[in-house]
Amino acid sequence: MWCSRMALRRLQKIAVTPLNITGGLTSNIQREMSTLPRVYVTRQIPPEGLKILRKSGQVQFELWDSDDIPVPRKELLQKVKGVDGLLCTLTEKIDAELLDAAGPNLKVLSTMSVGFDHLSLDELKKRGGWGTWRTLWLCGYELANSTVGILGLGRIGVAIAERLAPFKVRKFIYTDVAPRPELASAINAEYVSFDELAKQSDFLAVCCALTPETKEICNKNLFSKMKKTSIFINTSRGGVVNQEDLYEALSTGQIAGAGLDVTVPEPLPTNHPLFTLKNCVILPHIASASYTTRDAMSSLAANNLLLGLRGQPMIKELKL
Numbered sequence: 468m469w470c471s472r473m474a475l476r477r478l479q480k481i482a483v484t485p486l487n488i489t490g491g492l493t494s495n496i497q498r499e500m501s502t503l504p505r506v507y508v509t510r511q512i513p514p515e516g517l518k519i520l521r522k523s524g525q526v527q528f529e530l531w532d533s534d535d536i537p538v539p540r541k542e543l544l545q546k547v548k549g550v551d552g553l554l555c556t557l558t559e560k561i562d563a564e565l566l567d568a569a570g571p572n573l574k575v576l577s578t579m580s581v582g583f584d585h586l587s588l589d590e591l592k593k594r595g596g597w598g599t600w601r602t603l604w605l606c607g608y609e610l611a612n613s614t615v616g617i618l619g620l621g622r623i624g625v626a627i628a629e630r631l632a633p634f635k636v637r638k639f640i641y642t643d644v645a646p647r648p649e650l651a652s653a654i655n656a657e658y659v660s661f662d663e664l665a666k667q668s669d670f671l672a673v674c675c676a677l678t679p680e681t682k683e684i685c686n687k688n689l690f691s692k693m694k695k696t697s698i699f700i701n702t703s704r705g706g707v708v709n710q711e712d713l714y715e716a717l718s719t720g721q722i723a724g725a726g727l728d729v730t731v732p733e734p735l736p737t738n739h740p741l742f743t744l745k746n747c748v749i750l751p752h753i754a755s756a757s758y759t760t761r762d763a764m765s766s767l768a769a770n771n772l773l774l775g776l777r778g779q780p781m782i783k784e785l786k787l
């Protein structure tokens with residue numbers, strides 16, 4: 468197999484291969500299928516390749532279901548519209564017209580041939596790099612004038628609010644089992660009900676501990692009350708979120724986006740549906756990953772151990 472890779476703006480990879488490939492589509496979850504990258508296969512390629520695509524669960528694909536007659540150009544130009552990947556053979560001319568027809572979603576081109584004379588390399592290269600600056604490219608929502616909601620107000624929630632305040636947040640709101648005026652006054656946060664938190668928050672940060680009471684507390688009930696423009700942030704524990712409901716909310720546009728530092732399980736398998744979403748950013752549980760913080764955590768744990776052994780009260784002791 469001979470592969471070449473190029474870092475392109477949209478067309479990110481090109482593979483040239485003398486191996487056989489064929490296409491199809493398999494998934495038992497219709498909902499997931501619709502968000503999987505779309506691939507067009509230009510020929511009824513031999514079964515091994517199709518099997519690989521089917522089994523991968525990574526793509527949904529359509530193919531020109533014949534090996535005797537190559538796909539007519541007109542049909543090809545239609546079929547490539549909006550695809551994320553194209554698997555072609557040496558009979559398809561991959562030129563400017565075809566790349567334009569495919570449009571900006573196209574990221575990967577794989578040809579079932581060792582030769583690449585049917586690929587217009589100049590046209591492929593032209594689509595490299597970042598491309599032009601666009602007016603709405605990578606735009607997000609501003610913290611300025613926003614309402615930030617905190618689910619579970621403790622030291623972490625307060626620390627988050629203190630860091631966000633300079634970005635000119637208009638209002639902090641929070642909910643918890645009961646009002647926590649001493650903490651709330653430090654950040655001028657208003658106590659609201661769970662439903663109001665969902666309704667009013669432009670950014671909703673989950674900062675509660677995972678307990679039997681908070682398990683999957685962030686579910687379709689919460690997401691359905693949030694604004695379409697809201698961002699959901701979880702830095703607490705993955706278990707406080709029903710991830711299927713979150714996927715649904717994100718993929719249907721019920722909420723605008725999510726930033727997750729924690730998931731169930733950790734690490735989240737790379738083929739998890741949440742990874743297919745453009746509006747979900749997932750980190751590997753690194754919210755506390757600074758040398759200073761980890762040193763402080765380590766010192767606190769060591770000091771607590773020694774205090775406990777001496778029979779003295781521990782700092783931040785968890786009351787059982």
Ligand SMILES: O=C(O)[C@H](O)CO
Pocket residue numbers: 703752753754755756
């Ligand atoms: O529980 C903690 O201390 C954090 O999740 C680690 O970052």
